[in-house]
Amino acid sequence: xxxxxxxxxxxxxxxRGDIAPNARLVEADISTSFQMSRGAVRTALIRLEQEGLIVxxxxxxxxxxHVSDAEAVEIIQARAVLExxxxxxxxxxxxxxxxxxxxxxxxxxxxxxxxxDLLGASDANADLHATLxxxxxxxxxxxxxxxxxxxxxxxxxxxxxxxxxxxxxxxxHTAIVDAVIAxxxxxxxxxxxxxxxxxxxxxxxxSLPGGIDxxxxxxL
Amino acid sequence: xxxxxxxxxxxxxxxRGDIAPNARLVEADISTSFQMSRGAVRTALIRLEQEGLIVxxxxxxxxxxHVSDAEAVEIIQARAVLExxxxxxxxxxxxxxxxxxxxxxxxxxxxxxxxxDLLGASDANADLHATLxxxxxxxxxxxxxxxxxxxxxxxxxxxxxxxxxxxxxxxxHTAIVDAVIAxxxxxxxxxxxxxxxxxxxxxxxxSLPGGIDxxxxxxL
DNA sequence: TGAAACAGAATTGTTGACGATCTTCCTAAC
DNA sequence: GTTAGGAAGATCGTCAACAATTCTGTTTCA
Numbered sequence: 001x002x003x004x005x006x007x008x009x010x011x012x013x014x015x016r017g018d019i020a021p022n023a024r025l026v027e028a029d030i031s032t033s034f035q036m037s038r039g040a041v042r043t044a045l046i047r048l049e050q051e052g053l054i055v056x057x058x059x060x061x062x063x064x065x066h067v068s069d070a071e072a073v074e075i076i077q078a079r080a081v082l083e084x085x086x087x088x089x090x091x092x093x094x095x096x097x098x099x100x101x102x103x104x105x106x107x108x109x110x111x112x113x114x115x116x117d118l119l120g121a122s123d124a125n126a127d128l129h130a131t132l133x134x135x136x137x138x139x140x141x142x143x144x145x146x147x148x149x150x151x152x153x154x155x156x157x158x159x160x161x162x163x164x165x166x167x168x169x170x171x172x173h174t175a176i177v178d179a180v181i182a183x184x185x186x187x188x189x190x191x192x193x194x195x196x197x198x199x200x201x202x203x204x205x206x207s208l209p210g211g212i213d214x215x216x217x218x219x220l
Numbered sequence: 221x222x223x224x225x226x227x228x229x230x231x232x233x234x235x236r237g238d239i240a241p242n243a244r245l246v247e248a249d250i251s252t253s254f255q256m257s258r259g260a261v262r263t264a265l266i267r268l269e270q271e272g273l274i275v276x277x278x279x280x281x282x283x284x285x286h287v288s289d290a291e292a293v294e295i296i297q298a299r300a301v302l303e304x305x306x307x308x309x310x311x312x313x314x315x316x317x318x319x320x321x322x323x324x325x326x327x328x329x330x331x332x333x334x335x336x337d338l339l340g341a342s343d344a345n346a347d348l349h350a351t352l353x354x355x356x357x358x359x360x361x362x363x364x365x366x367x368x369x370x371x372x373x374x375x376x377x378x379x380x381x382x383x384x385x386x387x388x389x390x391x392x393h394t395a396i397v398d399a400v401i402a403x404x405x406x407x408x409x410x411x412x413x414x415x416x417x418x419x420x421x422x423x424x425x426x427s428l429p430g431g432i433d434x435x436x437x438x439x440l
Numbered sequence: 441t442g443a444a445a446c447a448g449a450a451t452t453g454t455t456g457a458c459g460a461t462c463t464t465c466c467t468a469a470c
Numbered sequence: 471g472t473t474a475g476g477a478a479g480a481t482c483g484t485c486a487a488c489a490a491t492t493c494t495g496t497t498t499c500a
Contacts, residue, residue, distance in 0.1 A: 027451075028451075028452095039485070040483095040484085042452090042453090047266060047270050050266075052363075058452080058453085058491085059451075059490075059491045059492055060451085060452080061451065061452070071360065074360035077305055077358075078302065078361055081301035081302060081305045082298065082302070084301065085297055139294060140294035140297070140298050141297075148360075246482095248481075248482095257454070258456095259453085259454060259455070262483095276482095278461080279460080279461050279463090279482050279483080280482085281481070
């Protein structure tokens with residue numbers, strides 16, 4: 001279906017930050033630039049509003065929703081408990097092939113950090129989290145976390161730029177993976193919670209380099 | 221705006237279970253029975269699909285999504301960790317008026333249970349949880365929990381019917397409220413988690429009275 | 441100069457009709 | 471009796487036009 005493909009394209013553009021926050025989304029403009037009918041644009045905007053990615057005011061059009069720093073902290077906290085739940089379940093059903101995948105993710109992230117490739121390390125970080133979630137097979141947690149991630153991509157990878165966080169990040173991830181592979185659900189959950197609450201605290205402390213909407217876009 | 225009111229009406233009808241699960245939702249039918257244009261019905265269905273309340277198949281109409289027992293367990297687990305997060309924050313910012321409201325909720329539930337009014341106790345239960353969430357002021361957790369509740373209302377209050385759960389429920393709720401009022405975040409979170417994970421376990425054990433889609437509808 | 445009122449443009453919201461696609465049922469051939 | 475084929479009905483998806491509302495720029499008056 002062409003409509004769904006176009007919807008994904010528009011969604012990606014918003015999530016990736018190609019469209020500036022608070023910028024107006026005029027239906028006619030999107031219609032032309034994404035080559036879809038205005039009706040399709042309308043349904044896409046309704047879905048995006050329900051997903052929390054944009055806000056629509058009556059007769060005033062849609063804007064991409066601006067996520068404040070405080071809200072970003074809330075989102076990471078919610079991720080912390082949900083991903084904790086997920087890895088707890090993952091630790092209960094881990095097998096050899098899953099263990100291998102996790103070890104590979106971890107090794108890759110460690111290599112990239114040693115080379116100083118923060119961009120690559122961020123991607124590896126995302127891969128590791130995604131792999132853990134996939135192995136958990138907790139569909140509900142997965143769905144919620146995915147939605148949360150979409151809303152806060154701009155904040156997603158900034159924390160690794162904080163001096164000292166990258167080393168801590170590797171240690172924390174290692175603890176998580178070890179606990180999951182060893183089949184210790186409680187430890188896995190606590191490790192994941194500690195990890196993400198640390199990230200939230202770092203974000204809350206505001207010791208973040210660069211501007212949010214300009215400098216970090218596309219770089220992270 | 222009339223459209224939003226109609227949307228809420230349709231949403232309520234689905235959430236309350238007035239429309240049977242897996243029943244077909246034809247746009248034209250809804251259009252007549254709810255006295256709204258087909259366009260309005262369309263937007264409402266799109267929103268409801270994004271909320272996870274219905275599924276829409278191309279050219280085959282919409283159905284209210286059937287939530288399996290396994291999925292209901294997942295939903296309660298997710299609620300457990302999210303409400304845990306919320307009460308943790310609530311315990312950090314509780315004041316005298318909030319404490320009073322919580323004590324009132326608890327007292328009411330206890331009274332109703334002593335009288336044997338399970339229906340009323342269920343409502344009081346919901347009130348207590350809602351009050352706790354409101355006091356937490358954690359907008360993100362609140363939003364997610366609200367969405368989860370909508371998807372699993374049919375399972376929401378069944379657990380209190382399990383022999384012995386009602387007494388346990390009161391004890392668990394008392395522990396939560398005590399910890400929040402005393403300003404002990406960790407204890408509050410653990411108490412809430414224990415409470416809801418107990419509910420999840422009871423549900424998982426399958427020791428539930430009555431059928432899901434017939435007997436319990438409207439009774440709980 | 442500044443503010444209020446007005447007109448025009450721009451944008452969203454709504455409606456109705458038409459086409460596309462799926463389902464169902466009937467018929468006919470084997 | 472069973473199955474393949476097709477026609478009719480039902481339903482969703484799309485489109486264009488119109489109505490309602492908001493925004494913007496200009497004019498006028500104090």
